[in-house]
Amino acid sequence: xxxxxxxxxxxxxxxxxxxxxxxxxxxxxxxxxxxxxxxxxxxxxxxxxxxxxxxxxxxxxxxxxxxxxxxxxxxxxxxxxxxxxxxxxxxxxxxxxxxxxxxxxxxxxxxxxxxxxxxxxxxxxxxxxxxxxxxxxxxxxxxxxxxxxxxxxxxxxxxxxxxxxxxxxxxxxxxxxxxxxxxxxxxxxxxxxxxxxxxxxxxxxxxxxxxxxxxxxxxxxxxxxxxxxxxxxxxxxxxxxxxxxxxxxxxxxxxxxxxxxxxxxxxxxxxxxxxxxxxxxxxxxxxxxxxxxxxxxxxxxxxxxxxxxxxxxxxxxxxxxxxxxxxxxxxxxxxxxxxxxxxxxxxxxxxxxxxxxxxxxxxxxxxxxxxxxxxxxxxxxxxxxxxxxxxxxxxxxxxxxxxxxxxxxxxxxxxxxxxxxxxxxxxxxxxxxxxxxxxxxxxxxxxxxxxxxxxxxxxxxxxxxxxxxxxxxxxxxxxxxxxxxxxxx
Amino acid sequence: xxxxxxxxxxxxxxxxxxxxxxxxxxxxxxxxxxxxxxxxxxxxxxxxxxxxxxxxxxxxxxxxxxxxxxxxxxxxxxxxxxxxxxxxxxxxxxxxxxxxxxxxxxxxxxxxxxxxxxxxxxxxxxxxxxxxxxxxxxxxxxxxxxxxxxxxxxxxxxxxxxxxxxxxxxxxxxxx
Ligand SMILES: Cc1cc2nc3c(=O)[nH]c(=O)nc-3n(C[C@H](O)[C@H](O)[C@H](O)COP(=O)(O)OP(=O)(O)OC[C@H]3O[C@@H](n4cnc5c(N)ncnc54)[C@H](O)[C@@H]3O)c2cc1C
Numbered sequence: 176x177x178x179x180x181x182x183x184x185x186x187x188x189x190x191x192x193x194x195x196x197x198x199x200x201x202x203x204x205x206x207x208x209x210x211x212x213x214x215x216x217x218x219x220x221x222x223x224x225x226x227x228x229x230x231x232x233x234x235x236x237x238x239x240x241x242x243x244x245x246x247x248x249x250x251x252x253x254x255x256x257x258x259x260x261x262x263x264x265x266x267x268x269x270x271x272x273x274x275x276x277x278x279x280x281x282x283x284x285x286x287x288x289x290x291x292x293x294x295x296x297x298x299x300x301x302x303x304x305x306x307x308x309x310x311x312x313x314x315x316x317x318x319x320x321x322x323x324x325x326x327x328x329x330x331x332x333x334x335x336x337x338x339x340x341x342x343x344x345x346x347x348x349x350x351x352x353x354x355x356x357x358x359x360x361x362x363x364x365x366x367x368x369x370x371x372x373x374x375x376x377x378x379x380x381x382x383x384x385x386x387x388x389x390x391x392x393x394x395x396x397x398x399x400x401x402x403x404x405x406x407x408x409x410x411x412x413x414x415x416x417x418x419x420x421x422x423x424x425x426x427x428x429x430x431x432x433x434x435x436x437x438x439x440x441x442x443x444x445x446x447x448x449x450x451x452x453x454x455x456x457x458x459x460x461x462x463x464x465x466x467x468x469x470x471x472x473x474x475x476x477x478x479x480x481x482x483x484x485x486x487x488x489x490x491x492x493x494x495x496x497x498x499x500x501x502x503x504x505x506x507x508x509x510x511x512x513x514x515x516x517x518x519x520x521x522x523x524x525x526x527x528x529x530x531x532x533x534x535x536x537x538x539x540x541x542x543x544x545x546x547x548x549x550x551x552x553x554x555x556x557x558x559x560x561x562x563x564x565x566x567x568x569x570x571x572x573x574x575x576x577x578x579x580x581x582x583x584x585x586x587x588x589x590x591x592x593x594x595x596x597x598x599x600x601x602x603x604x605x606x607x608x609x610x611x612x613x614x615x616x617x618x619x620x621x622x623x624x625x626x627x628x629x630x631x632x633x634x635x636x637x638x639x640x641x642x643x644x645x646x647x648x649x650x651x652x653x654x655x656x657x658x659x660x661x662x663x664x
Numbered sequence: 665x666x667x668x669x670x671x672x673x674x675x676x677x678x679x680x681x682x683x684x685x686x687x688x689x690x691x692x693x694x695x696x697x698x699x700x701x702x703x704x705x706x707x708x709x710x711x712x713x714x715x716x717x718x719x720x721x722x723x724x725x726x727x728x729x730x731x732x733x734x735x736x737x738x739x740x741x742x743x744x745x746x747x748x749x750x751x752x753x754x755x756x757x758x759x760x761x762x763x764x765x766x767x768x769x770x771x772x773x774x775x776x777x778x779x780x781x782x783x784x785x786x787x788x789x790x791x792x793x794x795x796x797x798x799x800x801x802x803x804x805x806x807x808x809x810x811x812x813x814x815x816x817x818x819x820x821x822x823x824x825x826x827x828x829x830x831x832x833x834x835x836x837x838x839x840x
C-alpha cells in the first residue's frame with residue numbers, strides 16, 4: 176500500500192499510467208458503423224443508403240397469422256409489400272415507395288434440428304450466425320453460405336447467394352422444404368417436387384414471390400480443414416481452378432486479384448480449405464478478430480498508389496501466414512466484415528460482382544486492364560479489392576447468374592456522391608458490365624443497379640419468364656420493391 | 665494592471681472551464697461512438713489531470729510556472745475542437761490525445777491555482793459566478809456547442825497572451 180502511495184506521487188508513474196491507458200483505449204475504439212436501414216427517420220435505406228425512400232410503415236414480423244392478414248389486406252386495398260432481412264442488398268430490394276415493409280429480423284426461431292438426417296428447420300429471419308450457433312454443438316455445418324454470416328436466410332435464398340464452398344452447388348439446391356406465404360395470402364408447404372415450381376421463382380426471386388417463412392436446410396459435417404495458400408499469375412488461374420475442382424481434395428476456396436498499381440490484375444493469391452478427414456464438435460465459433468488492424472490496413476490501401484502496393488504486399492504476407500493452419504467449416508463461413516466499414520461523408524463504398532465462365536477468365540482479365548486504370552490514386556472511382564469465387568452451373572432458378580461454371584469477381588468500389596461522380600461510376604461500371612457480357616458473363620443483382628435495363632435483359636434472359644410468372648402468381652402486384660420497378664416494371 | 669490580472673485571470677479560467685463543461689460534454693458525447701468510449705475519454709482526461717497536478721507539485725522552481733503556455737495550450741485545444749468536422753471517421757483517434765493534453769494542462773493549472781493566496785476566495789466567487797452565468801445561458805438557445813467551445817478557446821488564448829505580457833512586465837524590473 177505504502178509503495179503504491181509513493182508510486183502515485185511520481186509523475187513518471189502517472190505519465191506511464193496515462194500512456195498505457197491511452198494505448199488500451201486506442202486499441203479498443205470501436206469502428207464506426209454506417210447508419211442505414213429501417214430506422215433512419217422517415218426514410219428507409221439499405222446498406223449503401225443510396226436510395227432513400229418514404230415507406231408507409233414498417234411491420235416487425237412476429238407471427239404467421241399477422242403476416243398473412245397483412246398480405247390479404249394488401250390484395251384488397253392495393254397496398255404494396257416489400258420484405259426485408261438484414262438489408263445488405265444495395266439497390267432498394269427491401270422497400271418500395273409508400274409501401275409496407277415486413278421486417279423479418281424478428282422472425283428468427285430455430286424450429287428443429289435433425290442430427291441424423293442432418294437438417295435444420297429455421298424461420299427465415301434468422302441469420303446464418305443464429306443457425307451456426309444452433310448447429311455447431313451438434314457437429315454440423317451449412318453446405319452453402321456467403322463468406323460471412325451476417326445475412327438472413329430469407330435474404331440469402333432470395334438472391335441465391337454463393338460463397339467459398341466449391342462442392343455443394345448452389346444455395347437453392349440445399350433447401351429440402353420451405354413454408355411460403357404466397358402473394359395471395361396462402362401459407363403453403365413447398366417441397367422440391369412441387370408442381371407449381373415455387374422454388375424456381377422464390378429462390379433468386381428478390382422477395383417478389385411472397386414471404387419465405389421457414390426453410391428446412393440440408394447440413395453437412397463441421398469438417399476440419401487445412402488451409403493451403405499460394406501465389407499465382409492471373410493467366411495460370413484457369414488451369415489451377417480446373418485442377419483444383421477435378422483432382423484436389425479441396426472443399427472450399429477463394430482467391431484475390433491484385434488491384435495495386437505495380438501488380439495490377441497480374442498477381443493473385445489463392446486460399447484453399449482441404450479436407451483432413453477430421454470433424455469437430457468443440458471448436459467454438461470464432462468472433463471477429465484483429466478488426467482494428469485489418470481496418471487500418473484497408474485504410475492504407477484506400478489511399479491508392481504506393482500505399483495500395485504496400486497493402487497488397489501485406490495481404491499476401493498475411494494470407495501466406497495462414498498456410499498449414501487448421502480451421503473448421505463453420506469458421507470458414509464467418510469471416511470478418513466490420514473492418515470494411517467506411518463512413519466518410521460525401522463518399523461511398525459499394526460492391527459489384529461480375530461472373531465470367533471459367534474458360535474465359537484469362538482473356539477477360541486481360542481485357543479488363545483496358546477498362547479500369549491500374550493506378551486510381553487520383554481518380555474519384557477507386558477499386559479497392561477483387562475477390563474471386565467459384566459458382567457452379569445452376570439452372571434451377573429463373574434469374575440464374577451461373578449459366579455455366581463461373582468465376583465470380585466481387586469488387587469493392589469507392590466513389591463520390593456528387594452527381595458527376597455517380598455518373599462517372601455508372602459509366603465505368605456499365606463498360607465493365609459490357610465487357611463481362613462480351614465474355615459470356617453476367618453480373619450479380621443484389622447490388623446497386625448501375626447497369627441499364629438492356630444489360631439486365633442480356634444478362635438474365637430468363638427475365639421474361641420471371642415477369643410472366645410474377646403476373647400469374649402475384650396478379651395484384653402485392654410484392655414490390657425498387658429493384659423490380661427499375662429493371663422490369 | 666499586472667496585479668489585477670494575477671488576481672482575475674485564474675478566476676476567468678476556472679469559471680470558463682466550468683461554464684464550458686456542459687457544452688464540452690455534449691460535444692464529446694456526439695463524437696463518442698458509444699457510451700463506453702465516452703466514459704473512457706473521461707477516464708483518460710482524469711488520469712492525465714492527476715499527472716499534470718503532480719508535474720506542478722514536484723516542480724522545483726515554482727516561480728517559473730509558465731502559466732501563459734498552459735492558458736494558450738488549453739485555448740488551442742478548444743479552438744482545435746471548434747475546427748474539427750464532426751463527421752470525421754477517425755475523430756475518436758484525434759479526441760483521445762486532446763483529452764490527455766487538456767487533462768495534463770488542467771491538472772497543472774489546478775495545482776498552481778491551489779498554491780495561490782487567492783485560491784479560496786476564487787473558489788467562492790467562481791461558484792457564484794458560474795451559478796449566475798448558467799442561469800443566463802439557460803435563456804440562450806444553443807446553436808452548437810462547438811461555437812461556445814471555440815469562443816472559450818479564444819478567450820483562453822487572450823488570457824495566455826495577457827499573462828505573457830504581464831510576466832514580461834514583471835520580469836523587466838527584475839532584470840534591471
Ligand atoms: C458486405 C457484404 C458481403 C456480401 N458477401 C456476399 C457473398 O459472399 N456472397 C453472396 O452471394 N452475396 C454476398 N453479399 C450479398 C448478400 O448475399 C445479399 O445482399 C443478401 O440478400 C443479404 O441478405 P440480407 O438478409 O441482408 O437480405 P436483404 O437485403 O434484407 O434482402 C435481400 C432480398 O431478399 C428478400 N427477402 C429477404 N427476406 C425474405 C424472406 N423471408 N422472404 C422473401 N424474400 C425475402 C428481400 O425482399 C430482398 O429482395 C454481400 C453483401 C454485403 C453487403
